[in-house]
Amino acid sequence: MYYSDIENLHVELTNRCNAGCPSCDRTGNFPGSVSETVFNSGIHDLSLSDMKNICEQLPKLKWIHMCGNLGDPAVSPEFKEIVHYLNSKNIYCTISTNGAPRKPEYWKEIALKGVSVAFHIDGDEDTNHLYRIGTDYYKIIDNAKAFIKAGGYARWVFIPFKHNEHVIEKCKNLAKHLGFKEFNVKKSYRVSNLNSKAKIKIELPKNENLINFGATNNKGDKCISCKVSNNNEIYFSCNGEIYPCCWWAGYFWSKKFSNKENKFSYLLDFENNFKKRDIKDIVNDYIKKTDVYKLVWDLKKFSVCNKKCGNDKQKDRYVESRRNL
Ligand code: SF4
Numbered sequence: 001m002y003y004s005d006i007e008n009l010h011v012e013l014t015n016r017c018n019a020g021c022p023s024c025d026r027t028g029n030f031p032g033s034v035s036e037t038v039f040n041s042g043i044h045d046l047s048l049s050d051m052k053n054i055c056e057q058l059p060k061l062k063w064i065h066m067c068g069n070l071g072d073p074a075v076s077p078e079f080k081e082i083v084h085y086l087n088s089k090n091i092y093c094t095i096s097t098n099g100a101p102r103k104p105e106y107w108k109e110i111a112l113k114g115v116s117v118a119f120h121i122d123g124d125e126d127t128n129h130l131y132r133i134g135t136d137y138y139k140i141i142d143n144a145k146a147f148i149k150a151g152g153y154a155r156w157v158f159i160p161f162k163h164n165e166h167v168i169e170k171c172k173n174l175a176k177h178l179g180f181k182e183f184n185v186k187k188s189y190r191v192s193n194l195n196s197k198a199k200i201k202i203e204l205p206k207n208e209n210l211i212n213f214g215a216t217n218n219k220g221d222k223c224i225s226c227k228v229s230n231n232n233e234i235y236f237s238c239n240g241e242i243y244p245c246c247w248w249a250g251y252f253w254s255k256k257f258s259n260k261e262n263k264f265s266y267l268l269d270f271e272n273n274f275k276k277r278d279i280k281d282i283v284n285d286y287i288k289k290t291d292v293y294k295l296v297w298d299l300k301k302f303s304v305c306n307k308k309c310g311n312d313k314q315k316d317r318y319v320e321s322r323r324n325l
């Protein structure tokens with residue numbers, strides 16, 4: 001991949017979130033609170049002005065996925081303004097949200113052609129909040145209804161756990177009734193029994209077909225095929241740092257903000273924040289290290305790449321591929 005090829009971005013607009021899902025990198029071991037990483041890093045947002053700067057430096061952009069490791073994009077202070085700006089530049093936007101931030105009137109204004117919103121709703125009124133801690137199911141449904149009624153393209157993404165696998169069909173029928181365009185069951189790999197104080201125990205579904213292969217096999221026993229370089233894609237963290245992918249960002253942030261030893265600092269030994277250097281120079285620094293990365297992949301040295309792109313976890317994410325309702 002070359003700098004001039006970059007067409008796709010994954011951006012983390014913020015590390016703020018209204019929810020406290022167990023085992024999310026933002027939440028850590030304290031459901032409803034924040035991890036050591038986020039506590040030490042402080043709050044960061046990519047602003048409208050940052051996004052304009054990024055788009056000016058990457059004129060071939062076609063698609064921006066707003067998700068990230070540490071926050072919900074809809075909580076970002078300038079979320080609506082950023083979506084409208086990208087839409088005016090004909091950049092296709094996909095957004096992942098727990099659906100609870102903001103009000104229905106706000107979501108109506110996000111319902112633009114060229115914008116797709118994945119509402120991550122993991123259950124019905126009795127079960128969604130057990131994982132999406134701190135969210136209000138009825139508010140989520142009201143927001144989604146307003147978005148859909150205004151013409152928005154909505155997906156319902158459902159992560160099955162032991163506590164909600166019995167309501168999948170119920171939610172699918174509701175999604176159809178409400179006008180969602182897709183209902184996607186995303187296989188589980190995130191579990192938690194880490195916080196005995198909070199009495200939170202999130203378990204994998206009983207139905208083995210609903211479990212991500214990566215939840216039980218994390219070894220990375222296949223040749224590595226780098227997802228992002230195959231897709232001309234890079235990742236922006238909420239503080240402006242550029243990484244190849246969200247998985248590298250998760251690793252390097254966890255080391256940087258917890259003062260833990262980082263044995264892989266040699267993979268990223270240059271300034272990678274676009275607020276301090278041109279994006280072109282940062283991407284070129286990554287490209288200059290391509291031989292090192294290839295060697296690391298061949299020798300299976302870096303567990304992040306082994307786990308994420310060296311097994312079937314990423315290929316095994318959905319029970320069915322995108323399905324129209
Ligand atoms: S909604 Fe997303 S970012 Fe927020 S706590 Fe849950 S998984 Fe983490």
Ligand code: SF4
Pocket residue numbers: 224225226227228229244245247248304305306308309
């Ligand atoms: S984890 Fe490694 S191999 Fe996979 S996309 Fe990221 S940089 Fe590429």
